[in-house]
Amino acid sequence: xxxxxxxxxxxxxxxxxxxxxxxxxxxxxxxxxxxxxxxxxxxxxxxxxxxxxxxxxxxxxxxxxxxxxxxxxxxxxxxxxxxxxxxxxxxxxxxxxxxxxxxxxxxxxxxxxxxxxxxxxxxxxxxxxxxxxxxxxxxxxxxxxxxxxxxxxxxxxxxxxxxxxxxxxxxxxxxxxxxxxxxxxxxxxxxxxxxxxxxxxxxxxxxxxxxxxxxxxxxxxxxxxxxxxxxxxxxxxxxxxxxxxxxxxxxxxxxxxxxxxxxxxxxxxxxxxxxxxxxxxxxxx
Numbered sequence: 001x002x003x004x005x006x007x008x009x010x011x012x013x014x015x016x017x018x019x020x021x022x023x024x025x026x027x028x029x030x031x032x033x034x035x036x037x038x039x040x041x042x043x044x045x046x047x048x049x050x051x052x053x054x055x056x057x058x059x060x061x062x063x064x065x066x067x068x069x070x071x072x073x074x075x076x077x078x079x080x081x082x083x084x085x086x087x088x089x090x091x092x093x094x095x096x097x098x099x100x101x102x103x104x105x106x107x108x109x110x111x112x113x114x115x116x117x118x119x120x121x122x123x124x125x126x127x128x129x130x131x132x133x134x135x136x137x138x139x140x141x142x143x144x145x146x147x148x149x150x151x152x153x154x155x156x157x158x159x160x161x162x163x164x165x166x167x168x169x170x171x172x173x174x175x176x177x178x179x180x181x182x183x184x185x186x187x188x189x190x191x192x193x194x195x196x197x198x199x200x201x202x203x204x205x206x207x208x209x210x211x212x213x214x215x216x217x218x219x220x221x222x223x224x225x226x227x228x229x230x231x232x233x234x235x236x237x238x239x240x241x242x243x244x245x246x247x248x249x250x251x252x253x254x255x256x257x258x259x260x261x262x263x264x265x266x267x268x269x270x271x272x273x274x275x276x277x278x279x280x281x282x283x284x285x
Contacts, residue, residue: 038064043280046079049183049204049219050227050248051258052272053093055082063095071102073113081119094118099132108137115149117156119217126217128156130181145187151208153178157219159211164257167212181208181220189233196235200244203228212258222254231278240282247275 039062045052046059053059063077075097082091099113112133119126134147151157158177161167185204192199203226210223231244250273258272 033069035067035069036064037067037285038062039282039284041280041282043278045246045276045278046081047229047246047276047278049206050225050229050246050250050273051218051221052276053079053081056272056276057082065097067101071100072098073101074098092120094120104135105137108135110135117217119215122215125155125214128154128213128217128219130219141191141193143189147185147187149183149185151181151219153180156213156217157181157209158213159209160214161212161216164212167216172214175214177211177213179209179211179213181206183207183220198233198235200231200233200242201229218258221258222250225250225254229278238284240284242278242280242282244278245275246278248273250274 041061043059043061045056046054046061059079061077061079063075065073065075067073077095077097079093080091081093094117096116096118097113099111101109101111104110110133112131114129114131116129117127128151130149130151132147132149134145136143136145138144155176155178158174158179160172160174160177162173166173183204183206185202188201190199191197205224205226206220207224209218209220212218212221225248227246227248229244229246231242234241252271255271255273
């Protein structure tokens with residue numbers, strides 16, 4: 001939805017060949033300077049860079065963005081979590097976002113900003129910042145995006161535990177450790193002619209954090225891995241149904257390191273980084 005600020009404009013017009021003045025037209029409003037948009041979604045799993053944050057269970061998510069016509073914007077996005085991977089706080093992730101988006105060429109847009117990952121109710125050391133940049137352009141009917149996100153050295157993404165079992169027991173083996181992380185990704189979207197369906201693909205790679213941070217925070221919990229997805233959006237009015245196959249190249253051994261911290265009751269069951277089909281229904285407003 002869009003809010004248009006009130007404006008007052010006076011316009012007087014008259015025919016040059018008559019002495020009778022025309023009545024002033026109704027005041028007109030300028031283009032909106034601020035736009036508010038948002039979405040709410042229900043997903044069969046919350047996958048963050050290929051790794052389940054909801055223990056392969058349903059997630060309820062939502063976000064809102066306030067954008068100025070200068071290109072500046074702020075926003076927030078939230079999702080429920082599961083298991084001990086609540087990172088020491090409420091069963092929730094809250095992202096605070098600020099950025100700037102601008103056109104740099106015909107059909108090309110640059111978007112730069114920062115995401116602050118917050119886990120309400122948790123320790124301050126579990127929250128962390130991650131600046132990002134992404135370039136979006138078109139190639140025929142396809143929309144292509146290349147992005148980079150770099151989290152500088154912080155305690156939240158250091159390796160505080162030698163093993164997943166240590167994390168589950170809350171035994172710090174390297175308290176205070178700091179690490180950084182780089183994530184590069186590419187996205188593609190191609191509308192299918194004649195029907196409201198868009199094919200989508202994603203690939204990403206993480207480098208850096210090689211372990212679990214305090215209360216098991218992690219953006220790249222094994223140091224280096226690939227994630228990818230293939231799927232499609234079906235859109236009707238403000239509703240979008242997405243079905244995607246999501247996977248990583250994390251080995252079973254690597255996934256076993258994560259299980260005690262990210263599964264319900266620290267039971268260590270299931271491969272939360274394995275291939276799966278994720279279904280999500282999103283309503284935009």
